[in-house]
Amino acid sequence: MNELHSAEAVRVWDPFVRIFHWSLVICVLVNYFVIDDGETIHQWLGYTASALIVARIIWGFVGSQYARFSDFFPTPTRLRQHVHNLLTHQQDDYPGHNPVGALMMFALMALVLAMGVTGFMQTLDAFWGEEWLLELHEVLASLLILGAGFHALAAIIMSYLERTNLIKAMWTGVKVRSRLKPSG
Numbered sequence: 055m056n057e058l059h060s061a062e063a064v065r066v067w068d069p070f071v072r073i074f075h076w077s078l079v080i081c082v083l084v085n086y087f088v089i090d091d092g093e094t095i096h097q098w099l100g101y102t103a104s105a106l107i108v109a110r111i112i113w114g115f116v117g118s119q120y121a122r123f124s125d126f127f128p129t130p131t132r133l134r135q136h137v138h139n140l141l142t143h144q145q146d147d148y149p150g151h152n153p154v155g156a157l158m159m160f161a162l163m164a165l166v167l168a169m170g171v172t173g174f175m176q177t178l179d180a181f182w183g184e185e186w187l188l189e190l191h192e193v194l195a196s197l198l199i200l201g202a203g204f205h206a207l208a209a210i211i212m213s214y215l216e217r218t219n220l221i222k223a224m225w226t227g228v229k230v231r232s233r234l235k236p237s238g
Contacts, residue, residue, distance in 0.1 A: 071110075103170065
C-alpha cells in the first residue's frame, strides 16, 4: 500500500504563549551570555523571567485550549504511549505539546523559578555573601542553559519526526502537520 501525505493546519499557540516563550528566551540568553555581573540589569531580567513564569502558570489554567495544562499534562499513560509511538515510528496526535515536551517545559519553568528564588535570596541580609547560594544559583543557570539547548535540539528533531516545523509554529502559532494517509 502506498502512503500519501496531507497537510493539516492547526492554530495551536496563542499570542500570549508565543510572546511568553520568546520573551523568556531573550531574558535567559541575555542574562546568561551577556550580563554576568549580578547587578541591576541581571536582577531585573531575572525578575522579569520569574514574572513570565508566574503569568504562564496562570495562563495554564485560564488560557486558550492548547495553552491549558490539562490539554498536555504529562501523565504516566500519556508518556508511555508517546514513547511507544516514537519507538515504533507511529504518528502521535498531540496538536500542542507532546508529553515529553510538556515535561521539559515544566522542568525549564521550575529551573527559572528556582533561579529567581535563589537570586532574590542573595539580596537578603540573611543570605548576603553565602557562597553555597551563589553556587546553587550558578548550577541552576548551567542546568537551565543545558535544558534549553536540549529543548531546542528536541524541537528540531521532533519537527523532522512529526513532519512539522515546530520552530515556525512557535512564531506563527499555527502548526502545519503533515499526515500520512494510506492509499488504495
